[in-house]
Amino acid sequence: MKLVVDQDQRYAKMRAHTATHLLHAELAKIFPNTKQAGSLVDDDYLRFDFAADRLLDQYEVDKINKVINQIIYFAYPVKVDETSYKEAIKLGAKAFFEDKYGDEVRVVQIVGNIETQDGKEAVKSIELCGGTHVENTKDIGCFMIVSQEAVASWVKRIVAITGPKVYERMQEVQWILDVVVSKLGIKTATQLEDKLDKVMKEHDEMAASLESLVSVLLTNILTNAPAKKDKDFDKIINIPLNINFKNVLTSAKTLFDKQNVLIYNDEGNFLLMTKTWSSAKAIATKLGLKWWGNEQMVQGRDEKVLELFK
Ligand SMILES: [Zn+2]
Incomplete structure (x- = not known):
């Protein structure tokens, strides 16, 4: 029997897996004591549970998206080495299941520097990991956090997508936006906020006049x-x-x-x-x-x- 590996699927999982490492490294910058509490890697889809007492705010989500996409465009090699557990820990590798590792371990490293709105920032993802990864961060294509939630008071969950799924998602969002723009009778999405403010103001005014009308009508009915x-x-x-x-x-x-x-x-x-x-x-x-x-x-x-x- 011949084992056939679906190449598309394999790459889709590899993209999501390498992105998970990058996400973990970025989360550790915000929550220095965080620990991975579970993770699921699927085709261009990842779910990452981590210890934290709060969700990320919008600024943090935007920044993680920006930083990880920069790491992708800067095309850093994903280095995989076999070394001793001791050496790996000395390197600063994140190890999650201490008892599970033997003497020889596999270390996956992505190291570099990027420029963000807050200045220069080091990229340093070093993890003990036996899984398959892309060879270079550019192979991830694109990264996007799509949701976050609290799964327990001390565990938060982030769901993100990679590669073609990001493009598909953007296409879907664009389609929804086009529908909204056309239904509201405006020309571009930039006019959306003004139009929504106007519609909401009109709605409030109508609700207020309807209420006073109902009250007049009611008095009339009750009296006559x-x-x-x-x-x-x-x-x-x-x-x-x-x-x-x-x-x-x-x-x-x-x-x-x-x-x-x-x-x-x-x-x-x-x-x-x-x-x-x-x-x-x-x-x-x-x-x-x-x-x-x-x-x-x-x-x-x-x-x-x-x-x-x-
Ligand atoms: Zn891994």
């Missing part, structure tokens, strides 16, 4: 609706519209503070208010309605109210 009467109530009002019952409450309180009133809508929401000398709780209980409230006012949602006052 044909109201029934019976021995318990001065007024029984059915609100035909599906209006938020919170608004009804506000209007009713000012309009009917001296009467026994029952207001309900077609969904069975009701409000029962009484004069100070009669108990709203007692009337609601007598009618068999499910309610909450106090002596002067109870509320509830009980479709039985629709049957009671048809």
Whole structure:
């Protein structure tokens, strides 16, 4: 039987694996005492869990992306050496599973210098690792952090992509952006922020005027609706519209503070208010309605109210 290794897949995993080492080295700059808590390397996809008490902020994410892509463009060789465990530790190699290593170990090194917005920075990734890597950082192609989350209070997880997956992702983002730009009727993505501010302002203004309109409408309905009467109530009002019952409450309180009133809508929401000398709780209980409230006012949602006052 011949063993066939899918070259595409093999390179995709190698790119993600070497990028994992670079990510680990950059995280160690931010969290000097961090430890790898787990890692998954797949085709141009990597997941890296590490010990940290917080997530990265946006500046740190941007910087790691920038630095690792610079390391890629600067084309540093990925050096693989066999040496003794002692020598490797002397080099400063990160070792994760101390007990697992024999006398001879494999050291994977990427060392160099890059220029960032914060000045010159050393790149130093030295790890004990038996896995396969690309020969040169340029072979990674591209690197991008796509998400981070807390998997436990002391463990954070970063997911990143490499190589063609970054291009695919950018293409997808561009496509979404194109749709948004065209739906908003603007010409370029740079106009997006202004347009969104404008749309949100319009939305807030509309919501505010709608609210005052509803309040006027409600007052009108509550004052003029044909109201029934019976021995318990001065007024029984059915609100035909599906209006938020919170608004009804506000209007009713000012309009009917001296009467026994029952207001309900077609969904069975009701409000029962009484004069100070009669108990709203007692009337609601007598009618068999499910309610909450106090002596002067109870509320509830009980479709039985629709049957009671048809
Ligand atoms: Zn490794």
